Amino acid sequence: MKKANMKKADLDTRMRQREVYHNLTLVPGMWTVVRLDGRSFSRFTLQHFQKPFDERFRDAMVCTARTLMQDLHGLYGWTSSDEISVLLPPEWNGFGRSIEKLLSLSASLASSTFSLQVGQAAQFDSRIWLGATLDDVLDYFMWRQEDSARCALQGWAYWTLRNTGQSTRQATQTLESTDAAFKNEMLFQYGINFNETPLWQRRGxxxxxxxxxxxxxxxxxxxxxxxxxxxxxxxxxxxxxxxxxxxxxxxxxxx
Ligand SMILES: Nc1nc2c(ncn2[C@@H]2O[C@H](COP(=O)(O)OP(=O)(O)O)[C@@H](O)[C@H]2O)c(=O)[nH]1
Ligand SMILES: [Mg+2]
Known part of the structure; x- marks a missing residue:
């Protein structure tokens, strides 16, 4: 090899060695869930959507979740609020199981799909959850659903107070350290039966x-x-x- 070529090969090797995370792959035999979450969506939704829930927002999230399910060949998908989970089986073989690829491509796919749906630039982050057994996976989705119900109650309580004229600070203070029973009762006094709000808002x-x-x-x-x-x-x-x-x-x- 000529000296100049040797130098070039050397540079290539040295530079590629610095791509240190590129060899990180999914753990063999484990279930994977990719979870995506809208970036600063509290602010983003404030400007563009009805509160606390907006069907146009929901439809864009469902469209994004469907695209991810199709593209990644997910086994099960779930979405609520600004998050999406996609379950991948232990034998999943996309992107050579590369973690960098899975995270960056799922986040960019979600961001581009959602942005085109709503006509505004929006971004999603993406993370990986690992489960050893199917039981772990069921626990995971129960956990997300319980969180979703809690956030829906909080959202309804907060926006009901805001609609009565309370400021951001007042509404936050009124609800601080209150339990679910308090929020349910408060909503009831304003004529809202939380248990009759649409199921998709509470269960995803x-x-x-x-x-x-x-x-x-x-x-x-x-x-x-x-x-x-x-x-x-x-x-x-x-x-x-x-x-x-x-x-x-x-x-x-x-x-
Ligand atoms: N207006 C509106 N906001 C929504 C809707 N769905 C989710 N959000 C908001 O999206 C935010 C998601 O929460 P989180 O991810 O913790 O906040 P972030 O860090 O600001 O993205 C919450 O503030 C929700 O109120 C919706 O249908 N309408
Ligand atoms: Mg978010």
Missing amino acids: IGLSWQEVLKTGFNPVTQQEVKTTRRVLTTHETLPMKQEYRLWLDEQVQNI
């Missing part, structure tokens, strides 16, 4: 693959042919707690 929206039977026609044999297709289905009325766990177990096992 699920996405799973369902097999559907399709009937086609074969022009050569002049016969009907039945085939199955996998269709990505959106679940807007999810069960909760133990029922959700059982339902989700079934969804994941069925794929």
